[in-house]
Amino acid sequence: MSQNTAAAVEFARGNQQRFVDELKALLRIPSISTLPEHAGDVRRAAEFIASELRRIGLENVSLVETATGGHPLVYGDWLHKENAPTVLCYGHYDVQPAEPLDEWTTPPFEPAERNGNLYARGAVDDKGQMWMHVKALEALFEANQGTLPVNIRVLIEGEEEVGGEGIAWFVREHGGRLRSDLALISDTEMFAPDLPTLCVGLRGMIYTEIEVRGAAIDLHSGMYGGAAPNPFVALAHIITKLKDEDGRILIPGFYDKVESPSAEELKAWKALPFDEEHYRRTEVGSPELTGEAGYSVLERTWARPTLDVHGMPGGFIGAGAKTVIPAKAVAKISMRLVPKQVPAEVFEQYKSFVASIAPRGVDVSVRLIHSAEPIVVSTDNQFVKAAVEAMHEVFATDTVFVRGGGSIPIVGDFIRELSLPTLMMGFGLPDDNLHAPNEKFHLANFHRGIESLIRFLSAAGA
Amino acid sequence: MSQNTAAAVEFARGNQQRFVDELKALLRIPSISTLPEHAGDVRRAAEFIASELRRIGLENVSLVETATGGHPLVYGDWLHKENAPTVLCYGHYDVQPAEPLDEWTTPPFEPAERNGNLYARGAVDDKGQMWMHVKALEALFEANQGTLPVNIRVLIEGEEEVGGEGIAWFVREHGGRLRSDLALISDTEMFAPDLPTLCVGLRGMIYTEIEVRGAAIDLHSGMYGGAAPNPFVALAHIITKLKDEDGRILIPGFYDKVESPSAEELKAWKALPFDEEHYRRTEVGSPELTGEAGYSVLERTWARPTLDVHGMPGGFIGAGAKTVIPAKAVAKISMRLVPKQVPAEVFEQYKSFVASIAPRGVDVSVRLIHSAEPIVVSTDNQFVKAAVEAMHEVFATDTVFVRGGGSIPIVGDFIRELSLPTLMMGFGLPDDNLHAPNEKFHLANFHRGIESLIRFLSAAGA
Numbered sequence: 007m008s009q010n011t012a013a014a015v016e017f018a019r020g021n022q023q024r025f026v027d028e029l030k031a032l033l034r035i036p037s038i039s040t041l042p043e044h045a046g047d048v049r050r051a052a053e054f055i056a057s058e059l060r061r062i063g064l065e066n067v068s069l070v071e072t073a074t075g076g077h078p079l080v081y082g083d084w085l086h087k088e089n090a091p092t093v094l095c096y097g098h099y100d101v102q103p104a105e106p107l108d109e110w111t112t113p114p115f116e117p118a119e120r121n122g123n124l125y126a127r128g129a130v131d132d133k134g135q136m137w138m139h140v141k142a143l144e145a146l147f148e149a150n151q152g153t154l155p156v157n158i159r160v161l162i163e164g165e166e167e168v169g170g171e172g173i174a175w176f177v178r179e180h181g182g183r184l185r186s187d188l189a190l191i192s193d194t195e196m197f198a199p200d201l202p203t204l205c206v207g208l209r210g211m212i213y214t215e216i217e218v219r220g221a222a223i224d225l226h227s228g229m230y231g232g233a234a235p236n237p238f239v240a241l242a243h244i245i246t247k248l249k250d251e252d253g254r255i256l257i258p259g260f261y262d263k264v265e266s267p268s269a270e271e272l273k274a275w276k277a278l279p280f281d282e283e284h285y286r287r288t289e290v291g292s293p294e295l296t297g298e299a300g301y302s303v304l305e306r307t308w309a310r311p312t313l314d315v316h317g318m319p320g321g322f323i324g325a326g327a328k329t330v331i332p333a334k335a336v337a338k339i340s341m342r343l344v345p346k347q348v349p350a351e352v353f354e355q356y357k358s359f360v361a362s363i364a365p366r367g368v369d370v371s372v373r374l375i376h377s378a379e380p381i382v383v384s385t386d387n388q389f390v391k392a393a394v395e396a397m398h399e400v401f402a403t404d405t406v407f408v409r410g411g412g413s414i415p416i417v418g419d420f421i422r423e424l425s426l427p428t429l430m431m432g433f434g435l436p437d438d439n440l441h442a443p444n445e446k447f448h449l450a451n452f453h454r455g456i457e458s459l460i461r462f463l464s465a466a467g468a
Numbered sequence: 469m470s471q472n473t474a475a476a477v478e479f480a481r482g483n484q485q486r487f488v489d490e491l492k493a494l495l496r497i498p499s500i501s502t503l504p505e506h507a508g509d510v511r512r513a514a515e516f517i518a519s520e521l522r523r524i525g526l527e528n529v530s531l532v533e534t535a536t537g538g539h540p541l542v543y544g545d546w547l548h549k550e551n552a553p554t555v556l557c558y559g560h561y562d563v564q565p566a567e568p569l570d571e572w573t574t575p576p577f578e579p580a581e582r583n584g585n586l587y588a589r590g591a592v593d594d595k596g597q598m599w600m601h602v603k604a605l606e607a608l609f610e611a612n613q614g615t616l617p618v619n620i621r622v623l624i625e626g627e628e629e630v631g632g633e634g635i636a637w638f639v640r641e642h643g644g645r646l647r648s649d650l651a652l653i654s655d656t657e658m659f660a661p662d663l664p665t666l667c668v669g670l671r672g673m674i675y676t677e678i679e680v681r682g683a684a685i686d687l688h689s690g691m692y693g694g695a696a697p698n699p700f701v702a703l704a705h706i707i708t709k710l711k712d713e714d715g716r717i718l719i720p721g722f723y724d725k726v727e728s729p730s731a732e733e734l735k736a737w738k739a740l741p742f743d744e745e746h747y748r749r750t751e752v753g754s755p756e757l758t759g760e761a762g763y764s765v766l767e768r769t770w771a772r773p774t775l776d777v778h779g780m781p782g783g784f785i786g787a788g789a790k791t792v793i794p795a796k797a798v799a800k801i802s803m804r805l806v807p808k809q810v811p812a813e814v815f816e817q818y819k820s821f822v823a824s825i826a827p828r829g830v831d832v833s834v835r836l837i838h839s840a841e842p843i844v845v846s847t848d849n850q851f852v853k854a855a856v857e858a859m860h861e862v863f864a865t866d867t868v869f870v871r872g873g874g875s876i877p878i879v880g881d882f883i884r885e886l887s888l889p890t891l892m893m894g895f896g897l898p899d900d901n902l903h904a905p906n907e908k909f910h911l912a913n914f915h916r917g918i919e920s921l922i923r924f925l926s927a928a929g930a
Contacts, residue, residue: 040788103790109685168788209690213789222753223571224904227776228671228874230751231804232715232768235758238777238799242707251705251827253694285695291684296697296829306694314689315700316792317783322800326502326630327675327837328565329802329874330778330903337700338784340791342693365713367758375789412690412791441792442686 011464013149018141018456025456026124026449028058029137030117032099033126039077039100039168048077048164051099051133055080055140055162062144063152064160072172077164079173085157090467091187092157094426095143096416097136098166098193101128102441109443123446130434130447135192136162138433138452142459155467159186163416166193169213169376170415177419187427188389188466189420192455194432197408198279199448202397202458204390205430207308207409208417210343210380212353216244216360219334219369227329235367237320237335244370245337247363248356249313253297255341257352257359260311265346267309267409275304278406289436308409312342338375342411349377378415383428389466393431396461400454431458473926476611480603480918487918488586488911490520491599492579494561495588501539501562501630510539510626513561513595517542517602517624524606525614526622534634539626541635547619552929553649554619556888557605558878559598560628560655563590564903571905585908592896592909597654598624600895600914604921617929621648625878628655631675631838632877639881649889650851650928651882654917656872656894660741661910664859664920666852667892669770669871670879672805672842674815678706678822681796681831689791697829699782699797706832707799709825710818711775715759717803719814719821722773727808729771729871737766740868751898770871774804800837804873811839840877845890851928855893858923862916874902893920 018025037051038044052069060067064082071078077100085092104114104127112118114127124134139160146154161184163173177184194205220235249255267275282303286295297306306312320335322328343352357372364370384390385407394405410430420426433455439445480487499513500506514531522529526544533540539562547554566576566589574580576589586596601622608616623646625635639646656667682697711717729737744765748757759768768774782797784790805814819834826832846852847869856867872892882888895917901907 040790041786103784103786105784105786106686167790211690211791213791220752220754223901223906224568225752226874226903227774227778227802228673228804228872229898229902230769231774231776231802231873232759232763232772233747233757233765234752235754235756236776238780239707239711239775242704242777243713245701245704246708249701290682290687290692290696292682292697292829293831294697294829295695297694303695307692310694312689312693313701314693314698314791314793315704315783316689316790317785317794318700318780318797319785321777321779322565322567323779323781323785324503324565324567327800327802328502328629328778328903329673329675329776331776332779335780338789340689340693340789342690367754367756369755410690411693412688436691439685440691441688441790444685 008464010149010155011461014145014460014464015457017148018145018460022453025141026452029134032133032137033117033128034115036115037100037164038103039165040103045077048100052078052080052164055099058140059160062140063147070176072175074171074175076172079176080162081160083159084154087154087157087467090156092159092185093463093466094159094161094184094186094189095139096189096191097139097162098132098164099136099162100164100167101131101133102167106443111444122450123448125444125446127445129445130438131440131445132166132193134447134452135432135434135455138192138455138459142456142463145456145460146463155464159184171376173416174419177423181423184424189426189428191414191417191428191430192432193414194410194430195434195436195438196432196451197406199435200401200403202401202403202405203432204393204405204407205410205432206385206407207345207382208380208414209411210347210349210378210418211340211413212343212349212377213340213375214353214356215373215375216241216337216339217334217371217373220367221331221333224333225331227331230331234331236331237368238318240365240368241318241335241337243365244360244363245315252299255311255313257355259355260352263346263348264311264344274407278304280304307411309344311344311347313339315339343380345380345382347380349379353377378413379418381418381421387427389427389429392465393429393462396465397458399461400458470926472611472617473923476607476922477919479610480607480922484915487603488914491586491596494595494599495579495590496577498577499562499626500565501627502565510562514540514542514626517561520602521622524602525609532638534637536633536637538634541638542624543622545621546616549616549619549929552618554621554647555925555928556621556623556646556648556651557601558651558653559601559624560594560626561598561624562626562629563593563595564629568905573906581911584912585910587906587908589907591907592900593902593907594628594655596909596914597894597896597917600654600917600921604918604925607918607922608925617926621646633838635878636881639885643885646886651888651890653876653879653890653892654894655876656892657896657898657900658894658913659868659870661897662863662865664863664865664867665894666855666867666869667872667894668847668869669807669844670842670876671873672809672811672840672880673802673875674805674811674839675802675837676815676818677835677837678703678799678801679796679833679835682829683793683795686795687793689793692793696793698793699830700780702827702830703780703797703799705827706822706825707777714761717773717775719817721817722814725808725810726773726806736869740766742766769873771806773806773809775801777801805842807842807844809842811841815839840875841880843880843883849889851889851891854927855891855924858927859920861923862920
């Protein structure tokens, strides 16, 4: 370890509490990108970050408005290190909605420390992990007399949780301004506590709504029950025709392009410390796990496509009884896609199939809300080697290579538009409650993440 | 027509605007019985009515608290007419929730007159129709020097829309205090505009919730999709096993006790002015009508049981996308029952069947919210004859006998506990939007209803 790297690590260790306090201030801003009433908060979070990027020494810091009219990107760079690679640090400052609020032990936007964890919406996804990048850069600037060991671009978006339309537009239209050698992303998790992990594959997705309209207005089920179509019953029939009770998706052609993981990858997965019964009990908590027969949980969640229903707005959802036959009902349905499936093609298969199974008496329409491509990234480059070494120094153990079940849409854009290898080096834990009540970030991992990033960026520039 | 009856009719005609203004004041009180936050409003509506009953001349007026702890009953009587029957006037002052609010042309609790109609939640169901009784009694008191042509008990409940537990308790435990010769109810509709109608049968119901629990907490569908059970998908499979696409209910034994209408009744229904295509277009507005094959719309809505889903709370129902696998989801499901089906028996059949079809991976529980017995009432008595004559005087046409698809739970209690014949003499119209946005009462029917009631009560005492 060079003297500067050691100094940066020391600086980070000496400022741990301040780093956490700053993160708490950011977490207090409810930057929920999907809710229009929080648009002002989303922008406030962007400004908070831009201000910090300027303070630590990045240049050209600005909020970038996109042609798609959504939330701004935060950009900053430092590009004065000759003969060194350029690393594009990506993160996102928007968060998921916090509902159901009554299941949070402490309020989602009032960060609270308990048992070594920091609880708040966005703690780990992704404000906390994005903040590790910022703090690693701050430490490196401090230890290198206002310079960095590598060239850096920082690009942080505010629409990751709603499909990332703005950043996709920016990468597509202005990709030349992002010329780099590597995209570095901390928005994934470690396979197990203390086990450094690189994520080398992500599922894609399409998120859709099926809207079913029956009667022209809401009707009384006493007067009209037996004559008026019921949109929820129609949706139930549609859903059961989309996915059978064994978890198999019934859309014709859906599995045609699915590519299986290599035998080598499957073998490595089998060697991971993973117990399905322990996972069921401690992470899922359901009476049984479900999904396609013949595949392990890791295969089902990393390498098999799925279909889920997220909510069914419409009708009466208050306490007690209302005997309404609603005029319309909606099912929010997403599918996770795996390598070689093409989101646009799957959406067309799905849309045609839904049209073909629409029950009589109702009008059915299908909308695409957003989509993301499935991806796999190469592990055969110098950056992966440097990352593995950096994390070995911090965790004193070898890195495992896993895939993620979720989507980070921008990774596909980086690969397709910028031919950029991507390093997904995340420090979340499997029980961090992403997108759920009581989201948290294990603070030890926040600090170890910063150290790992300091060491990795130093090595990448050496 | 006696001189006093003529004077009462004249009084009512001279006070039409005042009667409507009073009704508007009552409609401004959002007495939504199912929503705990409106409990104060429900009581305010009860006090409003009690105050008016006292003013017009009824005695022993009081709010009756029930042992079931719900909303109070309003009671009043006048029992000084010897050798005359006693009529128990029943109505309800509670209303359904007003959602979806954005579909109302004018706000639900700001009564508005348009095109001869009065628009407000409760306009016809049942505040407006209950108010006809009060105003007919006021006119009769006025025209009879502070007396009435019959003995009257008034009993108005505040829990009709939530199952009527309180009044059921009162009738069961204190039925002796309600000794009468007839129950008079105006909570039904006319078969067509200008066509006086008596309702002689009602469907019963059970209103239930099925709750499905999968994971212990809400999970991210990216990370857990393919392993964690989805409660909405489970509910979809349950619902499709409860009711097939042809509208047939699949619960074993469900149809066993269903009694068909008599050949005579079916013949009378065929003679009613009813066009299924016109009904589809003007009342339902769906692309097609649905329901069991082989039965007419009137049979399906009056004499066949049904199953409807009213709402599916759980998960994410906001705008946009949230990729949650919810820990639980609920389906609000009711069944309409027809004569000889027994609500408690059907609930047990249903509950056992749901348990037997529960998908793997989830816990399923079934709750009964409330129930009502199906009923048919006799048409062979003096009161029916008097009602037909009274309405002939007002509408100049013969009364038709119909059934209602909805439930008025108290009718079953009156029959079973008090052996009381019931006259269901309602003045709503089929397009009055009961339980839906833009509920209305045709004001001409409000006034003709009052006249019909004046004439009927005069005749009943003669």
